[in-house]
Amino acid sequence: MYAVIALFDATLEQKIKKIWEGLESNKISYYAQEVEDRVPHITIASYKEIPVKNFINEIEIFYKNKRQVQLDFQTIGSFVSTRTLFYSPTVTKELMDFHSNHHQYFASYNKEEDSLYLPRKWVPHCTLANRLSQEKLQEAYSYCLEINEKIEGKINRIGLIKIDGSKCAPVIYFQSLIER
Numbered sequence: 481m482y483a484v485i486a487l488f489d490a491t492l493e494q495k496i497k498k499i500w501e502g503l504e505s506n507k508i509s510y511y512a513q514e515v516e517d518r519v520p521h522i523t524i525a526s527y528k529e530i531p532v533k534n535f536i537n538e539i540e541i542f543y544k545n546k547r548q549v550q551l552d553f554q555t556i557g558s559f560v561s562t563r564t565l566f567y568s569p570t571v572t573k574e575l576m577d578f579h580s581n582h583h584q585y586f587a588s589y590n591k592e593e594d595s596l597y598l599p600r601k602w603v604p605h606c607t608l609a610n611r612l613s614q615e616k617l618q619e620a621y622s623y624c625l626e627i628n629e630k631i632e633g634k635i636n637r638i639g640l641i642k643i644d645g646s647k648c649a650p651v652i653y654f655q656s657l658i659e660r
Contacts, residue, residue, distance in 0.1 A: 481643040482530050482538070483523035483597075484582065487517075487654060492551065492633025496520035496567075499608055499624065508619045509565075509609030516648045521639070522569070523605050524582050526596045527589050535589065536640065536653050542585050543638050548657045550577050553631040555622050557605065563612045565620045566605035568641060575604060578635070634660070 500512035512518055551565040582600045609620045639654035
């Protein structure tokens with residue numbers, strides 16, 4: 481399986497990693513350690529199989545002149561079925577266009593009609609912790625509410641990760657976006 485992910489500027493990435501570390505040091509979640517090379521991101525799309533070299537060429541063409549996207553995280557949410565806690569960015573036209581334009585251009589690769597990353601199903605989010613017990617979900621939520629720091633930044637790169645079922649999901653390709 482592969483996923484196209486929106487990667488963050490260094491400041492935003494460090495803020496999310498600091499939260500992961502805090503959840504870990506408080507023995508609430510070990511999300512950051514569960515997968516080697518995990519980086520803070522928002523998933524844009526997922527694909528079961530793709531011709532990797534051709535897909536990367538298409539990414540290079542499509543994202544060549546795309547601009548960075550401003551993000552402002554003001555919502556903490558959870559997916560009930562997986563007990564996943566996340567920050568959700570404010571949904572702006574710019575973010576929605578970024579996502580929908582990707583899916584429009586790469587429509588021929590969209591073979592999974594039940595993917596949660598397709599337009600009209602997508603909940604933009606950056607995962608903070610997942611597969612938590614009810615008690616740990618409440619602890620994680622409380623911990624994140626106590627953070628008195630503005631969580632904002634930019635999507636400054638687009639990446640492709642390979643998810644093979646092991647404890648690795650490396651970024652196998654990334655491309656920088658044009659500064660705003």
